[in-house]
Amino acid sequence: MPVLPADPVTREPEIVFETEDVGPMQARVFVTLKNGVLDPQGKAIEQALKGLGHDGVEKVRQGKMFEIELADMDADSARERLKMMCERLLANTVIENYRIEIGGQDAS
Amino acid sequence: MKAAVIVFPGSNCDRDVAVALHQASGTAPAMIWHGESALPDLDLVVLPGGFSYGDYLRVGAIAALSPIMAAVRAHAERGGAVFAVCNGFQMACEAGLLPGALMNNAAGKYVCRHVAMRVETADSPFTSGYASGQRVSIPVAHHDGNYFADDATLDRLEGEGLVAFRYDNDNPNGSRRDIAGILSANRRVLGMMPHPERAADPALGGMDGAALFTSMVETLS
Numbered sequence: 207m208p209v210l211p212a213d214p215v216t217r218e219p220e221i222v223f224e225t226e227d228v229g230p231m232q233a234r235v236f237v238t239l240k241n242g243v244l245d246p247q248g249k250a251i252e253q254a255l256k257g258l259g260h261d262g263v264e265k266v267r268q269g270k271m272f273e274i275e276l277a278d279m280d281a282d283s284a285r286e287r288l289k290m291m292c293e294r295l296l297a298n299t300v301i302e303n304y305r306i307e308i309g310g311q312d313a314s
Numbered sequence: 315m316k317a318a319v320i321v322f323p324g325s326n327c328d329r330d331v332a333v334a335l336h337q338a339s340g341t342a343p344a345m346i347w348h349g350e351s352a353l354p355d356l357d358l359v360v361l362p363g364g365f366s367y368g369d370y371l372r373v374g375a376i377a378a379l380s381p382i383m384a385a386v387r388a389h390a391e392r393g394g395a396v397f398a399v400c401n402g403f404q405m406a407c408e409a410g411l412l413p414g415a416l417m418n419n420a421a422g423k424y425v426c427r428h429v430a431m432r433v434e435t436a437d438s439p440f441t442s443g444y445a446s447g448q449r450v451s452i453p454v455a456h457h458d459g460n461y462f463a464d465d466a467t468l469d470r471l472e473g474e475g476l477v478a479f480r481y482d483n484d485n486p487n488g489s490r491r492d493i494a495g496i497l498s499a500n501r502r503v504l505g506m507m508p509h510p511e512r513a514a515d516p517a518l519g520g521m522d523g524a525a526l527f528t529s530m531v532e533t534l535s
Contacts, residue, residue: 243462244488246422295379298372300415301462
């Protein structure tokens, strides 16, 4: 979709989407287990690292990371959408926390 | 009893539970594909065991968003009965029909064996054929049966008598307070990790699960 230049007289700036200039919006979502929730996979990985001789490993917790490309939208809308995605599907907030990064900036 | 078993991609206990229901009620349940969006008038909906969607993301998480689940939720909200076994229990938690979540087994292993359990309450459409405190042996087969909920939720479940089954000094997965199965607040939704449909015919090596099906037929018909 072509980007129409904002006319300072007739157009409100908030409806201007700088789509083709920016490209698709990149986001990363990190989902991790809450403190106190048992993580058998993290524990097994911790043991395996120690088995490799890494004595300095104190603790390993395994999590998930999602890379999401969003259609063009402003950062506030993207943040709201991503929060909804986390609450409904990407994380189970009974046992997991999530953190959202948009375009490299931390938006949690 | 008008019953339906919901079939998801990756369900593998849907026929077993249908056989157990058929034997108990004399009527075969309807088998309804998860992609349907409406349910007929039903006394009971069964969410069966299996590995829906290959357990992608989290066990039961994708199935909880299947098209049919809105109708299942509406059925439960009307006070309809839902029997959720194993992967079905995981879906029911993900869909918000029951509190808490099912996590990886504490030992990190898939467990497939008979476990000793106690029936904690006979006050439900699913357990009325047992005596409270009765000891039963029913098989489990899961990798993610480790029931987790916060202390306040567990206290509420116990306070309201909503723990249906507990492992009897034989916890196979590390579940909090040895919980094997829970009821919803209105006692019309049961989620449990063990498979009573695998202990409902003498040929299967046990009959301790059969009372669950006869209870449902008696109370829900």
